Amino acid sequence: MTTAAVRTVELDQTTGTDRPASGAAGVAEGLPWVEDAGKIAPKDARELSKLFFDRLQVLEEGTHEYQYARNTLIEMNLSLVRFAAGRFRNRGSGEMEDIIQVGTIGLIKAIDRFDLSREVEFTSFAVPYIVGEIKRFFRDTSWAVHVPRRLQELRVEIAKAKEELAGTLDRDPTVKDLATHLKITEEEVLDGLIAANGYAAGSLDSPNEQSDDGPANGKARTVADTMGDTDPAMETVENLHALAPLIQELDDRERQIIEMRFGQEMTQSKIGEALGISQMHVSRLLARTLRKLRTGLCVEA
Template identity: 35%
Template structure:
């Protein structure tokens, strides 16, 4: 919470200044200050695709810059909540473009066309839809290769968000679309906030007890530094000094957590 409050305060000050007088220097400072948003979104999406994390991160930075350009501090929104959809949207746009460039081996493309003809001929001959084994035999393919061809061709076709989702258990399932199953932006933000709280608590637990108590008293319990100093039995100057060191330590710990998670996955 202390780290987030400090980050939000610095970000908002720079956003107000950028809104009044845009400059590359201010924009770059805002990007550096909010790199964690990009890394968090890119880290989540890297598990859902085959693209390198670094490519997703670069696209995410483009989304962050767009959010910086469009954010209006007077609206009262938290910048992180405003920026995440832009970051995520830019990465997803990149992934959609990449999906359109996927190439199937030429031989498999020809086999897919031959399979369509074989299926039509077998349907007329058998009076029903042929099964996979019959199509594989007609093409002189092993069952394994035919399934690879079929899977590659199927995966090349993008799914519509209006496509019906059915578990096969009841007709009522067909009322749900693929889009209905996707997490909305509000849910994404709630999930991100929950993960942030967990990471923050883990970092707080690594601080010296007295420093942690000072930070929690001021930022969680909303006590003044003077009240904290009286409660602990030290001067308010000592509280301020210890809190500054503690917040700097928190920033270091939180910045270390993201790279470590990425190294574990890659």
């Protein structure tokens, strides 16, 4: 054991147990005073952890002795967190410091739930807790767009299936291949693939990798440069499409007035002259017809 990290302990001549040297206030009887738990070698930490877990089970929660034993266990086993966090170093946009903090929460949960009577090594017990906490962190925070948890998990399954099938088929798997492999429907696979688009958001200012055009004026084209915009004429097309069946329901004179007023852009007086009626009569007929069309559009909506 590294002597620099553990202070000398006095042997209780009466009981034969180790007791902390003077100055180690708050240390439970039977436990050594650890100067810097973070410097304990992993092999030594495993042996010391057994001693600390044994004492932790009989100490009263909330006491200084209990806190010392628990905190020392946490510090001694932080190497497990760093080991597990290394697997996620290049995943998503999470900072390594954040990943370690989240993994430490998993370590603390493992310490609070560990029981020596299970005869299982603490490392084997703790790593799943640590990894699970880190995965939960990525699942809940890394998605640029929130999607249901079912689809988040399906995305992971599809990614694994893609990699496995690509090796066996020597090509990219189709939706049907993925559905057969995962024993789900093709619609579910498509849902998972669409949901995967919400994992990371791209910047509109990023270069457009799919564009074959060279730089314009010395500046590369961005994604925003190649994106279309809403055509203002589309609303007119939609309105005309919705109006067509309503206009067909009008009588001949009403359709004629609408055509002359809006199609030929004739004034009301000119329409009156063409139909042999007064301008006032044309105005009333036009207002009634437009009101009928508006009512029909509201009902359709």
